[in-house]
Amino acid sequence: MGIYQTIRDRICLLHYPPGKKLAEQELAEEFAVSRTPVRQALQRLEYDGLTEIRNGVGTTVTAVDRHAFEDIFAFRMRISELIGDFPASAEIPSVLASLGHLIDTAEQVRKDTDMVGFWRLNHELQEATGRLIGNRSLRDTHARYYFLACRIWYSVIDRIFDEQSADFVVEAQEIVKALKAGDVRAVGFIQRNHIALGMHRIAPYFHPE
Amino acid sequence: MGIYQTIRDRICLLHYPPGKKLAEQELAEEFAVSRTPVRQALQRLEYDGLTEIRNGVGTTVTAVDRHAFEDIFAFRMRISELIGDFPASAEIPSVLASLGHLIDTAEQVRKDTDMVGFWRLNHELQEATGRLIGNRSLRDTHARYYFLACRIWYSVIDRIFDEQSADFVVEAQEIVKALKAGDVRAVGFIQRNHIALGMHRIAPYFHPE
DNA sequence: CCATATCAAGCTGCATACACCATCGATAGA
DNA sequence: TCTATCGATGGTGTATGCAGCTTGATATGG
Secondary structure (H helix, E strand, O other): OOHHHHHHHHHHOOOOOOOOEEOHHHHHHHHOOOHHHHHHHHHHHHHHOOEEEEOOOEEEEOOOOHHHHHHHHHHHHHHHHOHHHOEOHHHHHHHHHHHHHHHHHHHHHHHHOOHHHHHHHHHHHHHHHHHOEOOHHHHHHHHHHHHHHHHHHHOOHHHHHHHHHHHHHHHHHHHHHHHHOOOHHHHHHHHHHHHHHHHHHHHHHOOOO | OOHHHHHHHHHHOOOOOOOOEEOHHHHHHHHOOOHHHHHHHHHHHHHHOOEEEEOOOEEEEOOOOHHHHHHHHHHHHHHHHOHHHOEOHHHHHHHHHHHHHHHHHHHHHHHHOOHHHHHHHHHHHHHHHHHOEOOHHHHHHHHHHHHHHHHHHHOOHHHHHHHHHHHHHHHHHHHHHHHHOOOHHHHHHHHHHHHHHHHHHHHHHOOOO
16 A cells, blocks of 8 residues: 555544644655655645645644534535436446445444444445446545545544444445445435434534634 | 646646646756656646656646546536535625626627637636635535636637637626625526536537547 | 567656754843 | 843755666667
8 A cells, every 4th residue: 555545544543633743754764765755645645635734844634623524524415415416337236246245344343343444344335335436526526525534533433433333334235225226326315314424423522623 | 826836727728738748857947946846746737637647658638538528517517506505605795896807807808809818717707606615625626626627618719719708708797696696506506507508519529539 | 571679768756965944942131 | 030032953845866667769680
């Protein structure tokens, strides 16, 4: 996995929490490369909105205030609603295969209260539903804002794990049913509804900094 | 204006047409800097989808095939429809001021068949309507895909200038009327409809490569 | 004449050195 | 004692040299 993806996942997993300073030199030594490729990754992360680079100061992980939280989740809901307008129906079989594996794994993850495992399952679901989107612009945007959102719910996952992971299984099962009926539009609405559920579940725990 | 914006505008203005090779060394000499900041700009443009970097070959401006054309315009239509869901009503007065100046300038641009001037007016309208969007995620996406779309209609602007610029004035006037009524939602639908008009006007001239 | 191997040129990717900037603490003066 | 200034420190921004890759021209053998 590349430097960009590694750092991005660490931010989403809160291994690098908001406000954390990321020193180029330190990361360069860890990845056994020079500062150049590390800088490239950090600049891309800044473009994603996950980090902020200030000359002479350093690179810091961006804070997520109440405004950003609401903006991102509301936008993701609208984006998901659009999935049905651009269905990539040819991908349905492969997505169904992914979802099958995903639901099987989810039971074990729930028993173990394996939060990192749950985070990975969400990545897989995101990747799978992305394959159903037949419009590249929408698909890219869908993925882009997933990575902005996932660290938000992960910041309170220890307090909502049971409900959130139960809903996750329900969401995956509903998507399977919809896809077996060939109804990609339903997938978008299912996802939209579960984003809304998650948003309302997170909001009480989410205090602006 | 920065290196990134300069190169981006040259791509959108077809000064750098699809397929054009952008040599880092050459650009570095033009901007009187080293390759490093040029590389930074080119990498960001690649992330935008405007260029493609291949090791050992060089950086080329991406081609726009029929698929990309349809994806981008369809997506932009959907994005514009969402504007009304996140109105930044406080910006209405300043946007009205921008639109006034814009409509005044447009008449002269139409008389002169000033295509670059028309291109600039579109930038201004894009920037002004962006200020009406109260959701940062939507605003960023709205801007991002504008720059992917504008070089497409600009590639055939010489053949559609009269109709396109006439519609532009109508669009701006309709937006003024909507904003005077405080109806930001209407702005999104006006823009959506004019994107659709433009798309159908372009399609006949647009041949896949 | 054609196919293939080889080499040279030009490009990007990376490593490194240095310049510039922001910050904090020490120190001297009021 | 408080304040202002200066310097040390650690960070990012840039320039530059070199390594590795791609591609096209060229030479060579069939």
